[in-house]
Amino acid sequence: MGAITALGIVLLVLMIIVGGKQGITSFLSLVVNFGILFFTIVLIAFHLPPIIVTIVASVILLSITIFWSSASDNASTTAFQASVIVLILIVVIIIPIEYWAQVGGFGLEDSEELEGLSTYVGIDFTKIAIATAILSSLGAVAEAAIAIASGLDEIITQHQAIKSEQLFLDGTVIGKQIIGTAVNTLFFGFFGSSLALFIWFYGLNYSFGDILNDKVFAAELIAIVVSLIGVVTTIPVTTWLMSFKLKRLHKAQLKH
Amino acid sequence: MCNMNSKLTSKMTWLQIVLVVAFCFLAAFFCQHNDGLYQQTIYRVDRVQNGKAIKMTDEFQNVDHYHNQQLFGTITNGKYAGQKLSIKNAYSDSHAMDHQYTKGQKLFITLHTQPKLHATVKDIKRDAPIAFLFAIAISLLFVILKLRGVTVISSILINTILFWIAVKLDHNNNGAAVIWIFSVLAVIFCFVTLLLVMGWSKKMLVTLSAVLCATAATILITLIVFGLTNERGIYYESMQYVTQLPKPLFIAEVLIGVLGAVMDEATDIVASLATLKQERPELSRMAIFKSGRQIGKSIMGPLINVLFFIFMAETLAMTLLYLKNGNTWHYSFSMNMSLGMTSSLISGIGIVLTVILSSAFAGLWIKGDER
Numbered sequence: 001m002g003a004i005t006a007l008g009i010v011l012l013v014l015m016i017i018v019g020g021k022q023g024i025t026s027f028l029s030l031v032v033n034f035g036i037l038f039f040t041i042v043l044i045a046f047h048l049p050p051i052i053v054t055i056v057a058s059v060i061l062l063s064i065t066i067f068w069s070s071a072s073d074n075a076s077t078t079a080f081q082a083s084v085i086v087l088i089l090i091v092v093i094i095i096p097i098e099y100w101a102q103v104g105g106f107g108l109e110d111s112e113e114l115e116g117l118s119t120y121v122g123i124d125f126t127k128i129a130i131a132t133a134i135l136s137s138l139g140a141v142a143e144a145a146i147a148i149a150s151g152l153d154e155i156i157t158q159h160q161a162i163k164s165e166q167l168f169l170d171g172t173v174i175g176k177q178i179i180g181t182a183v184n185t186l187f188f189g190f191f192g193s194s195l196a197l198f199i200w201f202y203g204l205n206y207s208f209g210d211i212l213n214d215k216v217f218a219a220e221l222i223a224i225v226v227s228l229i230g231v232v233t234t235i236p237v238t239t240w241l242m243s244f245k246l247k248r249l250h251k252a253q254l255k256h
Numbered sequence: 257m258c259n260m261n262s263k264l265t266s267k268m269t270w271l272q273i274v275l276v277v278a279f280c281f282l283a284a285f286f287c288q289h290n291d292g293l294y295q296q297t298i299y300r301v302d303r304v305q306n307g308k309a310i311k312m313t314d315e316f317q318n319v320d321h322y323h324n325q326q327l328f329g330t331i332t333n334g335k336y337a338g339q340k341l342s343i344k345n346a347y348s349d350s351h352a353m354d355h356q357y358t359k360g361q362k363l364f365i366t367l368h369t370q371p372k373l374h375a376t377v378k379d380i381k382r383d384a385p386i387a388f389l390f391a392i393a394i395s396l397l398f399v400i401l402k403l404r405g406v407t408v409i410s411s412i413l414i415n416t417i418l419f420w421i422a423v424k425l426d427h428n429n430n431g432a433a434v435i436w437i438f439s440v441l442a443v444i445f446c447f448v449t450l451l452l453v454m455g456w457s458k459k460m461l462v463t464l465s466a467v468l469c470a471t472a473a474t475i476l477i478t479l480i481v482f483g484l485t486n487e488r489g490i491y492y493e494s495m496q497y498v499t500q501l502p503k504p505l506f507i508a509e510v511l512i513g514v515l516g517a518v519m520d521e522a523t524d525i526v527a528s529l530a531t532l533k534q535e536r537p538e539l540s541r542m543a544i545f546k547s548g549r550q551i552g553k554s555i556m557g558p559l560i561n562v563l564f565f566i567f568m569a570e571t572l573a574m575t576l577l578y579l580k581n582g583n584t585w586h587y588s589f590s591m592n593m594s595l596g597m598t599s600s601l602i603s604g605i606g607i608v609l610t611v612i613l614s615s616a617f618a619g620l621w622i623k624g625d626e627r
Binding site: 004005010011017019020025026038041061066068069070097100102103106113119122125128131132135137138140142143146147172175180182183184185186187189190191196197198200202203209213215220222223225227228229233235236 | 600
């Protein structure tokens with residue numbers, strides 16, 4: 001048995017112990033997400049337009065992550081709608097930034113790995129960098145949207161008569177609590193995944209300016225800061241959607 | 257009154273928007289004109305003359321186009337500031353290792369003085385877009401989180417400094433003690449971050465011990481699984497940017513990577529359980545543990561996905577290149593995505609263990625106002 005399979009089995013068993021049926025669903029969402037991610041890469045390799053493929057895949061990935069979580073119907077629908085709005089916002093920000101910074105493709109640090117590979121493959125790697133940044137933000141945005149939507153949904157269920165303005169304030173309070181720790185998830189993920197790169201920089205005496213302008217580092221930094229922007233904007237978007245729905249609900253009740 | 261209030265807030269928001277936009281452009285503008293701060297020679301492109309495209313096909317029938325361009329520009333800093341210079345550049349449609357330069361861009365160049373002054377382009381200057389993006393993120397944090405934004409930013413800053421010190425220590429040890437250095441760093445990271453998020457309290461200590469135990473248990477389980485399977489299917493040679501022994505470095509990477517998610521989750525669970533115990537002090541230890549599991553069960557799935565996407569997305573470009581170079585799906589996966597997959601699974605294990613441990617510790621040590 002390979003180590004990946006063994007780790008997968010350990011994870012599945014632990015998830016079943018903790019979550020029962022929900023544990024199996026969560027594990028399956030991870031497996032399916034991987035399948036979709038790999039399929040996205042294959043489609044791009046077949047020369048389908050990378051950014052469009054990524055956006056379509058992102059919507060599917062978001063829906064799987066959100067609807068297969070254990071959030072209530074109202075919460076997950078709102079979370080999904082909010083995260084799609086945030087996704088659009090991320091796409092709008094990331095495209096000009098990536099073309100401005102030109103971080104697509106590979107840096108000098110990759111030279112050794114690229115040995116023997118042809119890099120003239122006819123696919124624009126700037127677009128691939130855009131796809132990478134969008135995909136790496138998905139999990140964080142989905143998580144934040146679910147957390148806020150569930151919290152607000154809980155409040156609505158407990159007091160039906162709550163005013164939508166009050167709900168908006170509550171959403172901001174919940175959002176503030178979530179964001180402090182969500183930012184840590186992102187930044188530690190970033191520190192962890194670029195540890196080797198940092199050691200490389202230190203070992204080869206890169207200056208601060210060298211690091212900041214380095215292609216590989218800039219690409220990772222941009223991806224993580226864009227995710228951060230995504231998570232932060234998820235708070236007002238989700239809260240606004242939830243209170244908008246509540247307002248509509250109240251209006252509908254008044255008519256009857 | 258209510259109307260007036262909303263008018264006031266909308267005015268505030270407009271003012272905020274104007275300030276944010278001004279701040280972002282100011283940051284970018286500063287970086288566009290900070291050439292004097294760099295030791296490296298910087299060159300501004302004033303005019304570009306594009307040549308004809310040449311079609312080329314590689315051995316895998318990938319079609320690409322090669323373009324030549326002549327850049328005309330000015331050196332903007334250092335000894336040769338103001339000197340006009342013309343540089344040749346070539347780029348392909350795929351931009352994998354090359355760039356297409358346009359008017360107005362700033363580039364780092366290497367100057368050669370023999371036989372006469374000429375230059376080659378090293379890289380493009382990227383600080384302005386990064387500063388712009390940072391400015392957006394920082395202003396959003398302040399606008400939406402207000403004062404809390406200060407805590408978030410200072411926690412990132414402190415952790416970055418600590419991280420850099422650990423990298424320094426690791427380098428001075430030639431990577432011999434990488435796991436130990438980053439384990440100690442992990443403990444300090446947790447302490448500082450949780451102190452900033454929760455303040456000094458019993459809740460914080462419970463969270464801290466849950467996080468540390470869960471992380472340690474995860475690493476232990478990983479090492480056991482690696483030992484039992486002889487690390488089959490783990491291709492350390494595919495690790496990127498490795499300058500020291502890959503296996504301990506990989507463990508250290510995962511250790512640091514999972515920490516944020518584990519803290520995020522433990523904070524959530526412990527805080528909710530403490531509130532629960534305060535409201536209903538009669539709840540038994542077992543009942544507290546069970547509610548903790550209930551909370552954890554719903555957050556663990558989305559949380560694992562956060563790290564999954566961070567670890568997997570960055571393998572996209574290299575996997576694609578492997579596929580386009582005539583490699584099989586299996587080989588492309590093994591060489592590029594298998595390590596990301598392994599880190600995601602290990603993080604998943606850490607996240608699930610945190611649910612169990614933080615619920616158990618909260619049940620054992622958090623007391624309501626009972627008796």
